[in-house]
Amino acid sequence: MSKVVAVTGNEAVANALRQINPDVCAAYPITPQTDLMQRFASFVSDGLVDTEMILVESEHSAMSACVGAAAGGGRAVTATSGPGLALMWEILFVASGMRLPILMPVVNRSLSAPLNIHGDHSDAMGARDSGWIQLWSENAQEAYDNTVQALLIAEHMDIRLPIMVCMDGFIISHSIERVEYLDDDVVKNFVGSYKPLNPLLDIKHPKSIGPLILPDLYLEYKRMQHEAMSKVKDVVLQTAESFQKISGRKYGLFETYRLDDAEIAIVILNSAAGTTKDVIDIYRNKGIKVGLLKPRLFRPFPYEEVGEALKHLKAICVLDRADSFGAFGPLYTEIVSSIYLTKSQPIVINKIYGLGGRDYMPEHAKIVIEELIDIINTGKVRLYKDYLGVRE
Amino acid sequence: MKLKGWKELTPGAVILEAGNSAEFKTGSWRAYRPIWIKENCIQCLFCWLYCPDMAIIVKDGKREEFNYDYCKGCGICALECPGKKGNKAIKMEEEGN
Ligand code: SF4
Ligand code: SF4
Numbered sequence: 065m066s067k068v069v070a071v072t073g074n075e076a077v078a079n080a081l082r083q084i085n086p087d088v089c090a091a092y093p094i095t096p097q098t099d100l101m102q103r104f105a106s107f108v109s110d111g112l113v114d115t116e117m118i119l120v121e122s123e124h125s126a127m128s129a130c131v132g133a134a135a136g137g138g139r140a141v142t143a144t145s146g147p148g149l150a151l152m153w154e155i156l157f158v159a160s161g162m163r164l165p166i167l168m169p170v171v172n173r174s175l176s177a178p179l180n181i182h183g184d185h186s187d188a189m190g191a192r193d194s195g196w197i198q199l200w201s202e203n204a205q206e207a208y209d210n211t212v213q214a215l216l217i218a219e220h221m222d223i224r225l226p227i228m229v230c231m232d233g234f235i236i237s238h239s240i241e242r243v244e245y246l247d248d249d250v251v252k253n254f255v256g257s258y259k260p261l262n263p264l265l266d267i268k269h270p271k272s273i274g275p276l277i278l279p280d281l282y283l284e285y286k287r288m289q290h291e292a293m294s295k296v297k298d299v300v301l302q303t304a305e306s307f308q309k310i311s312g313r314k315y316g317l318f319e320t321y322r323l324d325d326a327e328i329a330i331v332i333l334n335s336a337a338g339t340t341k342d343v344i345d346i347y348r349n350k351g352i353k354v355g356l357l358k359p360r361l362f363r364p365f366p367y368e369e370v371g372e373a374l375k376h377l378k379a380i381c382v383l384d385r386a387d388s389f390g391a392f393g394p395l396y397t398e399i400v401s402s403i404y405l406t407k408s409q410p411i412v413i414n415k416i417y418g419l420g421g422r423d424y425m426p427e428h429a430k431i432v433i434e435e436l437i438d439i440i441n442t443g444k445v446r447l448y449k450d451y452l453g454v455r456e
Numbered sequence: 457m458k459l460k461g462w463k464e465l466t467p468g469a470v471i472l473e474a475g476n477s478a479e480f481k482t483g484s485w486r487a488y489r490p491i492w493i494k495e496n497c498i499q500c501l502f503c504w505l506y507c508p509d510m511a512i513i514v515k516d517g518k519r520e521e522f523n524y525d526y527c528k529g530c531g532i533c534a535l536e537c538p539g540k541k542g543n544k545a546i547k548m549e550e551e552g553n
Contacts, residue, residue, distance in 0.1 A: 163468035262470045270474035277469055284462035285469055
């Protein structure tokens with residue numbers, strides 16, 4: 065029997081990690097992830113997991129220790145936020161290049177300067193090209209469910225790639241919500257035991273890892289990594305199907321909300337999607353055909369499926385909670401690429417919102433929907449990239 | 457040697473055959489070549505100990521000629537060689553001269 069609880073996002077993910085019972089966890093505290101790892105460390109101290117907890121001196125070391133543990137043949141996890149993820153940067157590529165299926169919840173936080181500890185997506189978006197799979201979560205339930213599903217995807221023998229599970233810092237990590245926990249045994253059976261691939265601790269078969277690869281082979285290894293990534297989509301869907309059997313909850317590559325017959329739509333990640341759905345209902349009641357698409361799998365990006373889901377629209381606004389200064393936001397460029405592949409030509413605008421934890425309120429969704437209505441009525445776009453809720 | 461295509465590689469560049477560095481001939485890196493001057497050699501084997509590769513061949517406890525396949529010309533052996541009465545048993549010569 066599953067259990068309904070009132071918990072924070074951090075608590076829910078820590079509980080998922082307890083149920084997974086990894087071999088090794090190496091972590092360094094950073095707000096807003098601290099409380100997640102503190103809870104997991106308590107599980108270790110209380111003997112509720114068999115995990116070897118390694119307290120390291122930085123996130124660079126945390127990821128390095130995970131790489132060592134995973135290469136040794138163990139199931140390794142860590143978690144981080146914002147600047148912590150930035151400090152891991154070098155080793156993120158080592159983990160993916162060595163094809164080690166490490167699990168890392170990322171409690172999304174802004175990057176300094178100015179110093180800010182609150183939620184935005186600059187951290188994970190900065191790591192989008194690091195070769196990690198990325199699952200994004202709207203609320204504590206999705207963060208919990210994604211964490212439970214993550215290892216099945218990462219550890220699949222066709223994949224063997226590390227995976228991030230993203231949730232919004234504070235907005236989700238520190239807010240109490242209703243969450244349905246699966247039973248410990250159910251999660252244990254679902255995740256299964258770890259099957260290492262070419263582990264170092266298989267001492268009967270000595271091997272070398274992390275070799276120097278020169279220009280004559282490097283390109284081939286990268287091509288191979290892309291191949292593994294291109295298989296992730298199918299495995300995500302298979303995993304979602306088996307997850308539905310144990311939980312009753314349905315997941316896909318992305319979620320759509322009132323999108324099928326829509327003329328205008330908002331594309332948005334994580335917690336702000338919830339607020340947007342409420343405002344969409346208000347406009348639907350007024351007869352405005354507006355819908356939403358919320359990506360779940362951001363890396364690899366499911367271009368064809370997203371393009372198919374959006375190609376019938378007249379105008380779209382992509383909201384990015386991360387900026388690329390002097391360029392469009394990271395989600396916007398993916399959405400435009402997806403639509404381009406369908407040869408359809410809706411107008412697509414970009415709004416940067418919620419940086420450094422600035423609240424995204426229903427009136428922000430209203431501003432966007434009003435602008436999209438204006439665009440389809442006049443055919444005119446004021447600005448393709450703009451900032452939402454910024455004071456002049 | 458035919459180079460492998462991406463479908464033939466081991467995921468993560470793991471090398472499954474241990475001890476295969478013998479296949480990697482570092483001699484092509486060399487710009488300076490060590491020359492052994494046998495009459496100055498006291499068979500201390502410092503060169504064998506210090507050589508970062510396997511370019512000093514030792515047989516029955518005695519050093520023999522260099523194996524230039526693995527000599528990258530770093531010059532460590534020449535630096536460490538005590539030689540006989542101040543006369544080095546290894547000198548470095550520029551390649552191609
Ligand atoms: S030059 Fe360097 S590599 Fe060559 S034999 Fe001497 S020590 Fe070894
Ligand atoms: S270090 Fe010099 S003296 Fe000693 S064995 Fe080598 S060549 Fe001979």
